[in-house]
Amino acid sequence: MRKLSAVNVIVAINILVFCLWYVMPTEFMFYNFLVSYTGLTEGRIWTLITSVFSHNSFFHIFVNMYVLYGFGQAMESVMGTKRFVSFYLLAGILASLTHSLVSAYIIHDPDLPALGASGAVAGLILLFSLLFPREKILLLGIIPLPAIFGALVFVGLDIWGLVSQARGTSILPIGHGAHLGGAFTGLIFYFFTKRKTSIE
Template identity: 55%
Template sequence: MSPVVLAFLMINGAVFALWIWLGQSPFMLDNFLVSADALRAGRWWTLLASEFSHLLFIHFFLNMYVLATFGPIVEKTIGSRRFLGFYLAAAIVASLGHAAVSAFLLGHPELPALGASGAISGVILLFAFLYPEARLLLLGIIPMPALVGAAVFVGLDVVGLVAQTEGGGLPIGHGAHLGGALTGTLYYLLVIRPLLVHRSTGPTDFGDVATWRRRIEEQHLLEIRKRDW
C-alpha cells in the first residue's frame, strides 16, 4: 500500500469511527457535511472534511475499496507528493461541484453531502488516462478498457444528474462525481501529459508509466462496480 493512500484510508477510518461514537450530533453535522448553505455560513473546511466522511458502513467500505484499488497505482506512477496535491484538489472541486449543482440546478442549497467518491472519481479518471488499455469489469461482468469504462462512469453520472433536475433520479452526489472527474481530466491534460511528452529532456521524479502499464497488463482484470457510492 502506498503511503498517501494508506494515510487517506486511516483518516477516513478515523472519521467513520467518529460518526459511530458521536452519531448525528451537531458537531458532526456542522463539520463533516458540505452544502451550499454551509459554505455561505463560512464553514469552508467542510469542502475537505466531507470528503473524508462516511455515515454508513457500506458507503465507507465501497469507497475505500475503490480507493485502495486505483489509488496506489496512480500514486506510485505520479509520485506521492503530486498524488497528495491532486487528491485534495479533486476533493475540493468535488465538494464545490455538489454545492453548485444542489444550489443552482436542483434549487436546494441546504442539501448536504459526504463521502470520498468525488475525489475518488478524479482518481479513476486519472488512472484511465494513464492506463487507457487496462481492462476493467464494469458492474463486475462487462470487460472494457479503462478509458471506455471511465466514459461510461461519467455518462451515468450525467444521466443521473439530468434525472435529478427533472425531479427523479437516485440520492447520489452526481455533482461531486462530475467535479472530481473534471479534476482528474484537467490534471492529466495540463500537468501529467506535458510531463510524459517532455520526459526525455532530463531527469524527473515522475513515475515509470511504461513499467506500470506492463504490470497491469500482466495482472488479472481490475474490477469496478458502479454502485451508490
C-alpha cells in the same frame, strides 16, 4: 522499514471519521463533516475537505475505500506520493464545491448536504483511465472493460443522473455533481500534465 503509503493513511483517516459518526454528537458531525452550499455561505469552508473523508454508512465507506485502494495504489506509484496527495485533495475539494454549486443552481436545493470520497475517487479513476486507456477494469466489479470505456460509462451515468436530479425524477441519494467535479479535475490534471511534459 517499508514506507507507509499515502493511500493507507487516507483510508485510515476515513475509517477514523466513520467511527466518529458513532461516538460524537450528531450535530457536531453535521456541522463539520457535511458540505452544502448553505454551509459554505455560512462560512464553513473547511467542510470542502472534511466531507471528503466522511462516511456514515458501512456500504458507502466500503465501496469508496475498496476502489480508492485499488486505483490509489497504482496512481501513487506512478505520480509519487506528494503529487498523488495534492491531486487527491484538489479533486476532493473541487468535487465538494461542484456539488454545492450544482445543488444550489441546478437542483435548486442549497441545503442538500454531501459527504464521501466518491468525487476524489472519480478523479483518480478518470486520470488512471486517461493515462492507461487500454488497461482492463471491472465495471461494477464484474464486467471487464478497457479503462477508458469504463470511465466514459461512469461519466455518462453521472450526467444522466444529474439530469434526472435536476428534473426531480431521481430518488437515489447520489452526489452526481461531486462525481463529475472530481472527474473534471482528473481531465484537467491530465491535459495540464501532458502539455507541461510536451513543452519540457
